[in-house]
Protein backbone atom coordinates (compact mmCIF):
# COMPACT_ATOMS: atom_id res chain seq x y z
CA UNK A 1 0.00 0.00 0.00
CA UNK A 2 1.25 3.50 -0.77
CA UNK A 3 -0.40 5.53 1.99
CA UNK A 4 -1.75 8.99 1.34
CA UNK A 5 0.42 10.20 4.19
CA UNK A 6 3.22 8.97 6.39
CA UNK A 7 5.05 11.34 8.75
CA UNK A 8 8.82 11.51 9.11
CA UNK A 9 9.89 11.19 12.73
CA UNK A 10 13.57 10.43 12.43
CA UNK A 11 15.03 13.55 14.03
CA UNK A 12 15.24 14.22 17.78
CA UNK A 13 11.63 13.16 18.46
CA UNK A 14 12.54 9.99 20.36
CA UNK A 15 15.28 11.69 22.38
CA UNK A 16 13.03 14.56 23.51
CA UNK A 17 10.15 12.22 24.33
CA UNK A 18 12.51 10.14 26.48
CA UNK A 19 13.53 13.36 28.22
CA UNK A 20 9.86 14.00 29.14
CA UNK A 21 9.53 10.51 30.61
CA UNK A 22 12.86 10.67 32.44
CA UNK A 23 12.11 14.04 34.01
CA UNK A 24 8.43 13.33 34.66
CA UNK A 25 7.34 16.44 32.70
CA UNK A 26 4.42 15.10 30.69
CA UNK A 27 1.69 17.72 31.25
CA UNK A 28 1.30 21.14 29.67
CA UNK A 29 3.51 22.59 32.43
CA UNK A 30 6.64 21.05 30.91
CA UNK A 31 9.43 23.10 29.31
CA UNK A 32 9.00 21.87 25.72
CA UNK A 33 5.66 23.71 25.41
CA UNK A 34 7.08 27.22 25.69
CA UNK A 35 10.12 26.21 23.65
CA UNK A 36 7.90 24.93 20.85
CA UNK A 37 5.79 28.11 21.01
CA UNK A 38 8.84 30.34 20.76
CA UNK A 39 10.46 28.39 17.94
CA UNK A 40 7.34 28.10 15.81
CA UNK A 41 6.25 31.73 16.34
CA UNK A 42 9.72 32.84 15.29
CA UNK A 43 9.55 30.64 12.20
CA UNK A 44 6.29 32.41 11.25
CA UNK A 45 7.74 35.86 11.96
CA UNK A 46 5.38 36.37 14.89
CA UNK A 47 6.07 37.44 18.47
CA UNK A 48 3.86 35.02 20.40
CA UNK A 49 2.73 31.42 20.02
CA UNK A 50 0.06 29.66 22.08
CA UNK A 51 0.05 25.88 21.65
CA UNK A 52 -3.22 23.93 21.85
CA UNK A 53 -4.56 20.41 21.36
CA UNK A 54 -5.44 20.54 17.65
CA UNK A 55 -6.08 22.84 14.69
CA UNK A 56 -9.83 22.94 15.25
CA UNK A 57 -9.43 24.19 18.83
CA UNK A 58 -6.79 26.57 17.55
CA UNK A 59 -9.28 28.20 15.18
CA UNK A 60 -11.75 28.65 18.01
CA UNK A 61 -9.05 30.12 20.26
CA UNK A 62 -8.00 32.44 17.41
CA UNK A 63 -11.53 33.75 16.82
CA UNK A 64 -12.14 34.18 20.54
CA UNK A 65 -8.82 35.95 21.07
CA UNK A 66 -9.53 38.24 18.11
CA UNK A 67 -12.69 39.30 19.92
CA UNK A 68 -15.32 37.59 17.75
CA UNK A 69 -18.61 37.48 19.60
CA UNK A 70 -22.09 35.93 19.16
CA UNK A 71 -24.02 37.21 16.15
CA UNK A 72 -20.95 38.46 14.30
CA UNK A 73 -20.10 37.33 10.80
CA UNK A 74 -16.87 35.57 9.79
CA UNK A 75 -16.24 35.48 6.03
CA UNK A 76 -14.63 32.21 4.97
CA UNK A 77 -14.41 29.86 1.97
CA UNK A 78 -16.98 27.15 1.50
CA UNK A 79 -14.14 24.95 0.22
CA UNK A 80 -12.46 24.16 3.52
CA UNK A 81 -12.56 21.79 6.44
CA UNK A 82 -15.62 21.87 8.71
CA UNK A 83 -13.37 23.08 11.55
CA UNK A 84 -13.44 26.66 10.23
CA UNK A 85 -17.23 26.90 10.46
CA UNK A 86 -17.42 24.86 13.66
CA UNK A 87 -15.02 27.23 15.42
CA UNK A 88 -17.18 30.23 14.52
CA UNK A 89 -20.45 28.46 15.33
CA UNK A 90 -19.22 27.40 18.77
CA UNK A 91 -18.65 31.06 19.56
CA UNK A 92 -22.14 31.95 18.34
CA UNK A 93 -20.79 33.65 15.21
CA UNK A 94 -22.06 33.11 11.67
CA UNK A 95 -19.83 31.67 8.92
CA UNK A 96 -20.44 33.73 5.78
CA UNK A 97 -19.33 31.63 2.84
CA UNK A 98 -17.70 32.51 -0.45
CA UNK A 99 -16.96 30.23 -3.37
CA UNK A 100 -13.56 28.88 -4.37
CA UNK A 101 -11.38 30.71 -6.88
CA UNK A 102 -10.63 28.13 -9.60
CA UNK A 103 -7.22 29.74 -10.19
CA UNK A 104 -5.95 29.15 -6.64
CA UNK A 105 -8.52 26.76 -5.09
CA UNK A 106 -8.54 29.20 -2.18
CA UNK A 107 -11.34 31.64 -1.30
CA UNK A 108 -12.73 33.92 -4.01
CA UNK A 109 -11.06 37.17 -3.01
CA UNK A 110 -13.31 39.48 -5.07
CA UNK A 111 -16.41 37.96 -3.46
CA UNK A 112 -14.80 38.33 -0.05
CA UNK A 113 -14.01 42.01 -0.64
CA UNK A 114 -17.56 42.70 -1.82
CA UNK A 115 -18.94 41.35 1.45
CA UNK A 116 -16.57 43.45 3.56
CA UNK A 117 -17.32 46.51 1.42
CA UNK A 118 -20.99 46.34 2.31
CA UNK A 119 -19.79 47.85 5.59
CA UNK A 120 -22.25 45.83 7.66
CA UNK A 121 -21.25 46.23 11.29
CA UNK A 122 -21.81 42.51 11.90
CA UNK A 123 -19.00 41.54 9.54
CA UNK A 124 -16.25 41.17 12.11
CA UNK A 125 -13.58 38.98 10.51
CA UNK A 126 -12.28 37.37 7.36
CA UNK A 127 -10.74 33.91 7.65
CA UNK A 128 -8.39 33.30 4.73
CA UNK A 129 -7.74 29.57 4.46
CA UNK A 130 -4.64 28.70 2.44
CA UNK A 131 -5.54 25.50 0.64
CA UNK A 132 -3.29 22.45 0.06
CA UNK A 133 -0.14 24.53 0.53
CA UNK A 134 -1.02 27.48 -1.75
CA UNK A 135 -1.54 30.96 -0.27
CA UNK A 136 -4.66 33.07 -0.60
CA UNK A 137 -4.13 36.31 -2.53
CA UNK A 138 -3.77 38.46 0.57
CA UNK A 139 -3.26 42.07 -0.63
CA UNK A 140 -6.89 42.85 -1.55
CA UNK A 141 -8.05 41.29 1.73
CA UNK A 142 -5.45 43.16 3.80
CA UNK A 143 -6.43 46.44 2.13
CA UNK A 144 -10.20 46.11 2.50
CA UNK A 145 -9.98 44.79 6.07
CA UNK A 146 -7.77 47.72 7.08
CA UNK A 147 -10.26 50.14 5.54
CA UNK A 148 -13.33 48.67 7.21
CA UNK A 149 -11.57 47.64 10.45
CA UNK A 150 -12.42 44.00 9.91
CA UNK A 151 -10.14 41.48 11.61
CA UNK A 152 -8.12 38.85 9.77
CA UNK A 153 -7.96 35.44 11.41
CA UNK A 154 -5.80 33.29 9.19
CA UNK A 155 -6.10 29.53 8.89
CA UNK A 156 -2.60 28.44 7.95
CA UNK A 157 -3.06 24.78 8.94
CA UNK A 158 -1.92 23.51 5.54
CA UNK A 159 0.86 25.95 4.68
CA UNK A 160 3.72 25.82 7.18
CA UNK A 161 6.42 27.85 5.46
CA UNK A 162 4.48 29.02 2.36
CA UNK A 163 5.05 32.63 1.30
CA UNK A 164 3.05 35.36 -0.38
CA UNK A 165 4.51 38.32 -2.25
CA UNK A 166 2.83 41.47 -0.95
CA UNK A 167 2.94 44.99 -2.33
CA UNK A 168 0.64 46.28 0.38
CA UNK A 169 2.99 45.34 3.22
CA UNK A 170 6.17 46.51 1.50
CA UNK A 171 8.10 49.32 3.16
CA UNK A 172 8.02 51.60 0.09
CA UNK A 173 5.46 52.19 -2.66
CA UNK A 174 6.17 50.08 -5.73
CA UNK A 175 8.26 47.58 -3.74
CA UNK A 176 7.23 44.03 -2.78
CA UNK A 177 7.97 41.80 0.17
CA UNK A 178 7.65 38.03 0.60
CA UNK A 179 5.73 37.25 3.81
CA UNK A 180 5.12 33.88 5.40
CA UNK A 181 1.58 32.57 5.67
CA UNK A 182 0.76 32.72 9.35
CA UNK A 183 2.05 36.28 9.64
CA UNK A 184 -1.01 38.11 8.29
CA UNK A 185 -3.64 39.96 10.26
CA UNK A 186 -4.46 39.84 13.95
CA UNK A 187 -3.88 36.15 14.56
CA UNK A 188 -3.15 32.96 12.65
CA UNK A 189 -3.93 29.34 13.35
CA UNK A 190 -2.03 26.13 12.59
CA UNK A 191 -2.66 22.40 12.84
CA UNK A 192 0.00 19.81 13.65
CA UNK A 193 -2.10 16.74 12.89
CA UNK A 194 -0.07 13.72 11.70
CA UNK A 195 -0.52 14.63 8.04
CA UNK A 196 0.67 18.23 8.41
CA UNK A 197 4.12 19.45 7.33
CA UNK A 198 5.31 19.43 10.90
CA UNK A 199 3.36 17.30 13.29
CA UNK A 200 2.83 16.61 16.97
CA UNK A 201 0.39 13.75 16.28
CA UNK A 202 -2.52 15.95 17.30
CA UNK A 203 -1.84 19.61 17.99
CA UNK A 204 -2.29 23.22 16.96
CA UNK A 205 -1.04 26.72 17.65
CA UNK A 206 -2.12 30.32 17.29
CA UNK A 207 0.52 32.93 16.56
CA UNK A 208 0.16 36.70 16.87
CA UNK A 209 2.13 39.91 17.38
CA UNK A 210 -0.37 41.41 19.81
CA UNK A 211 0.35 40.72 23.52
CA UNK A 212 -3.31 41.21 24.53
CA UNK A 213 -4.57 38.82 21.86
CA UNK A 214 -1.94 36.29 22.97
CA UNK A 215 -3.06 36.68 26.57
CA UNK A 216 -6.72 36.11 25.64
CA UNK A 217 -5.69 33.00 23.70
CA UNK A 218 -3.75 31.66 26.71
CA UNK A 219 -6.71 32.33 28.96
CA UNK A 220 -9.26 30.62 26.68
CA UNK A 221 -7.13 27.49 26.28
CA UNK A 222 -6.87 27.27 30.05
CA UNK A 223 -10.49 27.55 31.29
CA UNK A 224 -10.24 31.35 31.63
CA UNK A 225 -8.92 30.95 35.18
CA UNK A 226 -9.11 34.19 37.19
CA UNK A 227 -6.00 36.36 37.32
CA UNK A 228 -6.59 37.64 40.86
CA UNK A 229 -8.44 34.64 42.22
CA UNK A 230 -7.65 31.41 40.35
CA UNK A 231 -11.00 29.65 40.72
CA UNK A 232 -13.07 32.72 39.85
CA UNK A 233 -13.33 32.17 36.09
CA UNK A 234 -13.45 35.27 33.90
CA UNK A 235 -15.26 33.67 30.96
CA UNK A 236 -16.22 30.27 29.56
CA UNK A 237 -12.96 28.76 28.36
CA UNK A 238 -11.82 25.21 27.65
CA UNK A 239 -8.96 22.93 28.47
CA UNK A 240 -7.18 23.07 25.11
CA UNK A 241 -3.68 22.78 26.60
CA UNK A 242 -0.96 20.96 24.63
CA UNK A 243 1.05 18.43 26.62
CA UNK A 244 4.83 18.47 27.00
CA UNK A 245 4.93 15.13 25.15
CA UNK A 246 3.35 16.63 22.04
CA UNK A 247 5.50 19.74 22.28
CA UNK A 248 8.65 17.60 22.57
CA UNK A 249 7.83 16.09 19.18
CA UNK A 250 7.00 19.58 17.92
CA UNK A 251 10.40 20.97 18.89
CA UNK A 252 12.17 18.11 17.09
CA UNK A 253 10.03 18.79 14.03
CA UNK A 254 10.56 22.58 13.95
CA UNK A 255 14.30 21.99 14.20
CA UNK A 256 14.15 20.55 10.67
CA UNK A 257 11.16 22.39 9.23
CA UNK A 258 13.05 23.79 6.22
CA UNK A 259 14.19 20.29 5.32
CA UNK A 260 10.60 18.99 5.56
CA UNK A 261 9.27 21.83 3.41
CA UNK A 262 12.00 21.12 0.84
CA UNK A 263 10.91 17.46 0.74
CA UNK A 264 7.29 18.51 0.08
CA UNK A 265 8.47 20.70 -2.79
CA UNK A 266 10.55 17.82 -4.13
CA UNK A 267 7.52 15.50 -4.09
CA UNK A 268 5.46 18.09 -5.97
CA UNK A 269 8.23 18.39 -8.57
CA UNK A 270 8.29 14.60 -9.06
CA UNK A 271 4.53 14.63 -9.68
CA UNK A 272 4.67 17.69 -11.93
CA UNK A 273 7.32 16.04 -14.13
CA UNK A 274 5.06 13.04 -14.62
CA UNK A 275 1.57 14.58 -14.64
CA UNK A 276 2.11 18.19 -15.70
CA UNK A 277 1.48 17.44 -19.37
CA UNK A 278 -1.50 15.12 -18.90
CA UNK A 279 -4.33 17.10 -20.48
CA UNK A 280 -7.12 15.16 -18.73
CA UNK A 281 -6.13 16.48 -15.32
CA UNK A 282 -5.08 19.74 -13.75
CA UNK A 283 -2.71 20.04 -10.81
CA UNK A 284 -3.33 22.89 -8.39
CA UNK A 285 -2.41 26.11 -10.22
CA UNK A 286 0.48 28.17 -8.81
CA UNK A 287 0.20 31.94 -8.99
CA UNK A 288 3.20 34.18 -9.61
CA UNK A 289 2.85 35.81 -6.19
CA UNK A 290 2.95 32.48 -4.36
CA UNK A 291 5.70 30.23 -3.03
CA UNK A 292 3.55 27.23 -2.11
CA UNK A 293 4.67 24.32 0.05
CA UNK A 294 2.56 21.62 -1.65
CA UNK A 295 1.16 20.20 1.56
CA UNK A 296 -0.76 17.74 -0.60
CA UNK A 297 -0.39 17.19 -4.32
CA UNK A 298 -3.94 17.70 -5.46
CA UNK A 299 -5.59 17.49 -8.86
CA UNK A 300 -8.87 17.98 -10.66
CA UNK A 301 -9.96 15.61 -13.40
CA UNK A 302 -11.25 17.15 -16.61
CA UNK A 303 -15.01 16.75 -16.41
CA UNK A 304 -15.11 15.84 -20.15
CA UNK A 305 -13.30 12.64 -19.23
CA UNK A 306 -16.49 11.34 -17.62
CA UNK A 307 -14.54 10.08 -14.62
CA UNK A 308 -15.41 11.35 -11.16
CA UNK A 309 -12.94 11.60 -8.30
CA UNK A 310 -14.89 8.94 -6.43
CA UNK A 311 -14.44 6.38 -9.21
CA UNK A 312 -10.79 7.26 -9.83
CA UNK A 313 -10.00 7.01 -6.10
CA UNK A 314 -11.70 3.61 -5.90
CA UNK A 315 -9.64 2.34 -8.84
CA UNK A 316 -6.44 3.63 -7.22
CA UNK A 317 -7.43 1.94 -3.98
CA UNK A 318 -7.72 -1.36 -5.86
CA UNK A 319 -4.09 -0.77 -6.91
CA UNK A 320 -3.22 -0.18 -3.24
CA UNK A 321 -2.75 3.56 -3.60
CA UNK A 322 -4.22 5.83 -0.93
CA UNK A 323 -5.94 9.11 -1.82
CA UNK A 324 -8.31 11.58 -0.16
CA UNK A 325 -11.32 13.36 -1.63
CA UNK A 326 -11.63 17.12 -1.72
CA UNK A 327 -13.71 18.94 0.86
CA UNK A 328 -17.46 18.88 0.48
CA UNK A 329 -18.39 22.58 0.60
CA UNK A 330 -19.60 23.96 3.90
CA UNK A 331 -22.71 25.24 2.07
CA UNK A 332 -23.60 21.63 1.23
CA UNK A 333 -23.25 20.29 4.78
CA UNK A 334 -26.67 19.20 6.08
CA UNK A 335 -25.52 19.92 9.65
CA UNK A 336 -24.72 23.53 8.80
CA UNK A 337 -27.55 24.49 6.49
CA UNK A 338 -29.21 26.86 8.93
CA UNK A 339 -26.02 28.06 10.55
CA UNK A 340 -24.13 29.55 7.60
CA UNK A 341 -24.76 32.29 5.03
CA UNK A 342 -24.35 31.06 1.45
CA UNK A 343 -23.87 33.27 -1.65
CA UNK A 344 -26.99 33.73 -3.76
CA UNK A 345 -25.69 31.74 -6.73
CA UNK A 346 -24.38 28.95 -4.50
CA UNK A 347 -20.76 27.81 -4.74
CA UNK A 348 -20.47 26.15 -8.18
CA UNK A 349 -16.67 25.95 -8.26
CA UNK A 350 -16.64 24.33 -4.84
CA UNK A 351 -19.26 21.80 -5.98
CA UNK A 352 -17.30 20.96 -9.09
CA UNK A 353 -14.00 20.60 -7.19
CA UNK A 354 -15.68 18.24 -4.75
CA UNK A 355 -16.88 16.07 -7.63
CA UNK A 356 -13.68 15.98 -9.67
CA UNK A 357 -10.86 16.67 -7.23
CA UNK A 358 -8.75 14.52 -4.94
CA UNK A 359 -5.23 14.35 -3.66
CA UNK A 360 -2.47 11.83 -4.16
CA UNK A 361 -0.01 10.25 -1.72
CA UNK A 362 2.09 13.21 -0.54
CA UNK A 363 3.57 12.18 2.82
CA UNK A 364 7.10 13.14 3.78
CA UNK A 365 8.30 9.53 3.67
CA UNK A 366 7.28 9.11 0.00
CA UNK A 367 9.94 7.98 -2.49
CA UNK A 368 10.35 8.83 -6.18
CA UNK A 369 9.71 5.17 -7.07
CA UNK A 370 6.36 5.36 -5.28
CA UNK A 371 5.48 8.56 -7.16
CA UNK A 372 6.38 6.73 -10.37
CA UNK A 373 3.99 3.92 -9.52
CA UNK A 374 1.14 6.28 -8.55
CA UNK A 375 1.48 8.23 -11.79
CA UNK A 376 1.68 5.10 -13.93
CA UNK A 377 -1.51 3.70 -12.40
CA UNK A 378 -3.32 7.03 -12.61
CA UNK A 379 -2.44 7.48 -16.28
CA UNK A 380 -3.70 4.00 -17.00
CA UNK A 381 -6.99 4.69 -15.25
CA UNK A 382 -7.37 7.88 -17.28
CA UNK A 383 -6.51 6.08 -20.53
CA UNK A 384 -9.17 3.45 -19.80
CA UNK A 385 -11.88 5.89 -18.69
CA UNK A 386 -15.14 5.31 -20.51
CA UNK A 387 -13.93 2.06 -22.09
Ligand SMILES: Cc1ncc(COP(=O)(O)O)c(C=O)c1O
Pocket residue numbers: 054055056057080081083084129155157158191192193202203204
Ligand atom coordinates in the same frame (compact mmCIF):
# COMPACT_ATOMS: atom_id res chain seq x y z
C1 LIG B 1 -7.41 24.09 6.62
C2 LIG B 1 -7.54 23.33 7.89
N1 LIG B 1 -7.92 23.99 9.01
C3 LIG B 1 -8.07 23.35 10.18
C4 LIG B 1 -7.85 22.01 10.30
C5 LIG B 1 -8.13 21.33 11.61
O1 LIG B 1 -7.00 20.80 12.20
P1 LIG B 1 -7.07 19.56 13.20
O2 LIG B 1 -7.30 18.35 12.39
O3 LIG B 1 -5.73 19.57 13.85
O4 LIG B 1 -8.17 19.83 14.18
C6 LIG B 1 -7.43 21.28 9.19
C7 LIG B 1 -7.19 19.84 9.33
O5 LIG B 1 -6.83 19.09 8.50
C8 LIG B 1 -7.28 21.96 7.94
O6 LIG B 1 -6.91 21.30 6.84
